[in-house]
Amino acid sequence: xxxxxxxxxxxxxxxxxxxxxxxxxxxxxxxxxxxxxxxxxxxxxxxxxxxxxxxxxxxxxxxxxxxxxxxxxxxxxxxxxxxxxxxxxxxxxxxxxxxxxxxxxxxxxxxxxxxxxxxxxxxxxxxxxxxxxxxxxxxxxxxxxxxxxxxxxxxxxxxxxxxxxxxxxxxxxxxxxxxxxxxxxxxxxxxxxxxxxxxxxxxxxxxxxxxxxxxxxxxxxxxxxxxxxxxxxxxxxxxxxxxxxxxxxxxxxxxxxxxxxxxxxxxxxxxxxxxxxxxxxxxxxxxxxxxxxxxxxxxxxxxxxxxxxxxxxxxxxxxxxxxxxxxxxxxxxxxxxxxxxxxxxxxxxxxxxxxxxxxxxxxxxxxxxxxxxxxxxxxxxxxxxxxxxxxxxxxxxxxxxxxxxxxxxxxxxxxxx
Numbered sequence: 001x002x003x004x005x006x007x008x009x010x011x012x013x014x015x016x017x018x019x020x021x022x023x024x025x026x027x028x029x030x031x032x033x034x035x036x037x038x039x040x041x042x043x044x045x046x047x048x049x050x051x052x053x054x055x056x057x058x059x060x061x062x063x064x065x066x067x068x069x070x071x072x073x074x075x076x077x078x079x080x081x082x083x084x085x086x087x088x089x090x091x092x093x094x095x096x097x098x099x100x101x102x103x104x105x106x107x108x109x110x111x112x113x114x115x116x117x118x119x120x121x122x123x124x125x126x127x128x129x130x131x132x133x134x135x136x137x138x139x140x141x142x143x144x145x146x147x148x149x150x151x152x153x154x155x156x157x158x159x160x161x162x163x164x165x166x167x168x169x170x171x172x173x174x175x176x177x178x179x180x181x182x183x184x185x186x187x188x189x190x191x192x193x194x195x196x197x198x199x200x201x202x203x204x205x206x207x208x209x210x211x212x213x214x215x216x217x218x219x220x221x222x223x224x225x226x227x228x229x230x231x232x233x234x235x236x237x238x239x240x241x242x243x244x245x246x247x248x249x250x251x252x253x254x255x256x257x258x259x260x261x262x263x264x265x266x267x268x269x270x271x272x273x274x275x276x277x278x279x280x281x282x283x284x285x286x287x288x289x290x291x292x293x294x295x296x297x298x299x300x301x302x303x304x305x306x307x308x309x310x311x312x313x314x315x316x317x318x319x320x321x322x323x324x325x326x327x328x329x330x331x332x333x334x335x336x337x338x339x340x341x342x343x344x345x346x347x348x349x350x351x352x353x354x355x356x357x358x359x360x361x362x363x364x365x366x367x368x369x370x371x372x373x374x375x376x377x378x379x380x381x382x383x384x385x386x387x388x389x390x391x392x393x394x395x396x397x398x399x400x401x402x403x404x405x406x407x408x409x410x411x412x413x414x415x416x417x
Contacts, residue, residue, distance in 0.1 A: 006366040009058040009359035012108045013096060014366075015373050021102035023053055027060070031089025034067075034081050038095075041077035048072055053097050055081055056105040058359040060092030066105040069097070103377060109356075112363070115372035116355050119365060119403050124350035129295055132288050132330070134303065135281050135341040137196050138260065139289040142211065142277030144180040153180055155194060162190035162264070167273055174212040174242050174275035182264060183271050190264035192274060199227070199258035202281065209233065210246040210342070211262055211277035217270045223247065223262050225279055227255035235265075236272070249282065280342045284334035288345075290323075297350040298323065298330075304343040311346040368399035 006014075016022035024044075028036040036055075044050060050072040057065045067081035079097075089095075098104060131140035144166070146154045151165045158164045167173065167181040184190040196202070209225040210233075218238025223245045224230050233245040252258070262274040301321060303314040320333045330347075353364050363369055375392040378384045 004366070005362050005364050007359065008109070008112060008356040008361045008363055009094070009096075011112060011363050011366050011369055011373075012056070012058070012105070012359070015108060015370050015377075016096065016098055016103055018370070018374055019102055019377060021099045023050065023097040023099055025096045026094070028089050028091060028093040028095060029077075030091055031061075031093055033088055034084035035078060036089035036093060036095065037076060037078045039077050041072075041079065042074060044072065045074050047074050049074060050079060050097060052100060054100040054104050055079060056096045056098060057085065057089065057093055058096055059094030061090045062087040062093050063359055068100065102381070107377075108373065111373040111376050112369055113355055114376075115369040116353050116363065116365075118372065119368060119400065120353045120355070123353055123365060123403050124296055127295065127349060127351035129291055129347045129349070130344045131291050132345040132347070133278055133280075134343050134345065135283070135285050136278040137202070137207075137258075137281060137285075138194055138278055140278075140291075142194065142260070142279075143176055144275055144277070145176045145178055147178075153192075156180075157193045157195070158182075159189065159191045161185045161188040164192070172214060172273045174214070174273075176275075179214075179273045179275035180262070181271070181273050184264050184269050186269040187266065189266050190270070190272075192262040194260045194277070194279075196258040196260070196279070199255050202227075202252050202258055203254060204251060206249050206251045206282040207231070208246055208249050208280045208282075209260055209277075210244065210280060212242050212275045213245050213262070213272060214240070214242050214275075215270060215272035216240045217272070220265050220267065220270050221245075221263070221272045222265070223260075223274075223277065226259045226261060227252050227257060229253075242275075278342065282341070284338055284341075286331055286334050287324075288330045288332070290328045290330050295347065295349045295351055298347055299350070300348045301330075302346040302348075303340050304346065314340070365399075365403040368396075368403040371396040371399040 013025055026038050026040050028038050030037050050069045053069045055067055055069055057063055062085045065085045067083050069079055070082045071080040133140055141155050144153045147166050148154050163183045165181045167179045173179045182190045209223050211223040213221050213236050215221045215236050216238055219235045221236040222233050224232040224247055231247045231250040233247045236243050260279045264270045264272055301316045302311040305313045320337050322331050354362055356363055375396040378389055378392050
């Protein structure tokens with residue numbers, strides 16, 4: 001069953017509208033330093049009609065910022081704020097204007113997060129994870145999707161001479177939502193390195209290094225693994241397309257280390273993008289490190305078919321896998337499920353609710369969140385009648401009961417369903 005969700009921007013709009021605090025919502029026609037203009041605002045026919053209201057930028061340029069209106073010109077719909085926005089609004093800027101005497105951006109967002117936290121320990125939502133790859137020694141961490149430190153993919157080491165950034169432009173992403181971009185300094189090597197430990201475990205295994213690469217520069221970009229001796233791929237053709245680079249299958253022999261390296265050779269400056277890097281072993285792997293933040297329970301596991309991105313045809317029977325809850329590992333009995341390699345696992349299961357951090361964040365139980373916030377705001381507002389408060393409380397309790405319906409979580413972690 002599809003899950004009904006809204007973004008935090010939509011939830012804020014709905015709450016403010018219900019409380020009579022949403023003065024206007026729209027997209028600016030233009031903007032500048034400390035100002036934006038929107039033709040629709042001309043409906044407020046008096047100058048200074050919006051003075052003292054709060055302008056909350058909820059999308060486009062300036063998203064996440066909020067300031068109070070200092071001057072409003074009715075004839076043009078021009079709105080000036082007390083303190084200039086850090087990013088000048090423009091025609092992409094979406095905004096809400098709130099009656100700050102009733103509610104503000106800061107209070108709305110604080111209560112929304114509080115509402116999500118109040119239900120998170122009980123409610124799980126359906127999710128799909130496709131990070132893990134059969135026989136990949138990186139456990140899917142070559143997907144370039146997770147950046148605990150800005151612009152440094154988790155567990156990768158980047159050289160200090162080049163400029164590395166997380167890239168999210170669709171044309172420069174091969175899989176998922178991001179890739180790793182490098183611009184070399186015009187002199188030195190550019191290297192992104194993933195070190196595998198303990199490396200001695202893989203002695204005598206046959207390995208292949210692979211990565212998708214995009215660059216416009218020929219004969220400079222490659223992928224390899226280094227176990228004391230390098231096993232390199234051919235170099236990218238430089239045709240401004242995604243190309244799969246892979247080394248030949250080579251047997252590891254008494255390794256002194258085991259590194260997967262995405263590399264730009266020394267020379268003039270090169271721009272390149274790396275995505276979906278992996279180090280594939282010919283020996284069937286039994287254990288896989290489960291993603292730490294996306295799955296709370298597992299229900300079904302499918303293996304990617306011979307066609308990239310296609311699932312549903314090959315399912316791993318539940319009796320052939322188990323979950324090590326202590327170490328958060330998926331264990332597959334490869335004696336009874338052999339023969340598949342370098343294929344994504346499509347894991348269906350349940351995950352915790354998302355605590356919103358931006359206006360575009362998804363809120364999975366929006367009706368409960370709206371009811372919770374509306375009750376809290378009414379309870380703290382002078383002039384609220386007992387009847388109004390009682391109605392808001394009943395609605396909050398009803399939505400809480402709905403939100404707590406299956407699937408439920410009581411400190412559930414890595415449980416097969």
